[in-house]
Amino acid sequence: MAFICRFAPSPTGPLHIGGVRTALFNWLLARKNKGKFYLRIEDTDKERSKDEFKKQIIESLSWVGIKHDDKEFIQSKNINKHKEIAEELLKKGFAYKCYCSEEEIKEQKEKCKKQGIPYVYNRKWRDPKDLKIPKDIKPVIRFKSKTSGNTIIKDLVQGDINVSNSIIEDFVILRQDGSPTYQLSATVDDHSMKISHVIRGDDHKINTFKQKQIYEAMKWDIPQFAHIPLIHSEKGSKLSKRDKSSTIDDYVKIGVLPDALRNYLLRLGWAYKDKEIFSLDESIKLFDLNGVGKSPSKLDMSRILSLNEHYIKNMDEKILFGFLKKYAQNYKKSISSSKEETIIKSLNFLKNKAKTLDDIYKNSQYILNEDIKIAAEDIKLIDANSKKIIDEFLGEFKNMSSPNKEGLEKLVNSLINKHKTNFKGVGQPLRIALVGSRFGPGIYNIILSLTKDEVVKRISKIN
Secondary structure (H helix, E strand, O other), X not given: OOOEEEEOOOOOOOOXXXXXXXHHHHHHHHHHOXXXXXXXXOOOOOOOOOHHHHHHHHHHHHHXXXXXXXXXXXXXHHHHHHHHHHHHHHHHOOEEXXXXXXXXXXXXXXXXXXXXXXOOOOOOOOOOOOOOOOOOOOOEEEEOOOOOOEEEEEEOOOEEEEEEHHHOOOOEEEOOOOOXXXXXXXXXXXXXXXXXXXXXXXXXXXXXXXXXXXXXXXXXXXXXXXXXXXXEOOOOOEOOOOOOOOEHHHHHOOOOOHHHHHHHHHHOOEOOOOOOOOOHHHHHHHOOHHHEOOOOEEOOHHHHHHHHHHHHHOOOHHXXXXXXXXXXXXXXXXXXXXXXXXXXXXXXXXXXXXXXHHHHHHHOHHHXXXXXXXXXXXXXXXXXXXXXXXXXXXXXXXXXXXXOXXXXXXXXXXXXXXXXXXXXXXXXXXXXXXXXXXXXXXXXXXXXXXXXXXXXXXXXXXX
């Protein structure tokens, strides 16, 4: 049997981080088993579905390294097939027309709420022998769920999951306006696409019980199911779209690298021995569902940033600059072509104090902006003695034909000894003059990353 997986998001908002992990697990298993990975856009909610979100989903998956096979499948284009199956289920006796009004359904729900029990449709129209069909109500079509026994799912992560059929209501498969519901559409599409493995969040378990009954009614091959635990926030609650770190865009905007985020999501709820860092090839080779835990995973931003720091420090400077350039273009101010060479040359030290691309961008402002503005609290740190030290440094620096680290160290040490101070006493005022802040890269790195003329110009402004 061919190994075919899918990821089926709804284009009703930015791609959720939990969705990215689900897509990743499906993609890895498909690649490992030399199968197919399809992207299905479930756009049947016409009011909330937007093309901009569809585009964002595709771009986000591509950004993190997940490429789907063939062209994405658009669910709404298969709507006639969904309706056809609904009518077939009706004809075979596995579904029926329900003429309950909205008011009746609301009353049933209120009654259950008062009794403190979950709402289950009362199956009024399942056997309508003594009922008169109202002329002013268009019916929905409900699936005729089993009323006795149990439905069992052999889950590849959770193990056997057993539920009493009595709690599975006769769910709607076709609405009053003739549009299919998720339960029907997803089942029909998975069958049409020959999906062999359905891997999704464990909040879909109740859907799986319902969908399995549709498979059985149609005598279709049932795919294997795997329900992976949800991702919880750092506070331990279910991660929602309202959380600041819930969508992939939240991470892109602060400058997290795709490899870092993918590696983090891989390890979020999955383990392989004590290994932490995985290349893409290793991920494909080693991933399997046996390593997926059964409990929810808690999002850890500090771990994400730590991983990102690792990838930044170990990335080739030219490749890293490519990410930085695009990041600046999308979220900051574009990097001038005249500054590119200097930035690339400086990345060997700029990246050592950075956890994100945003950190690198901020720390490189002294290169990008020639007009350095010194904050009031920093300018106060440059007293008369500091100005004297700066003036003496400038005089000696001008005489250097080709500044280098060895020569700079010698000059700074001589000033330390002469003025009976320490490295901070010399380095801090120089850093303030050159970058506008007492914080930033090492003073030697700053000086050597700028042209001699630029160093002279900036220091001269202090006096």
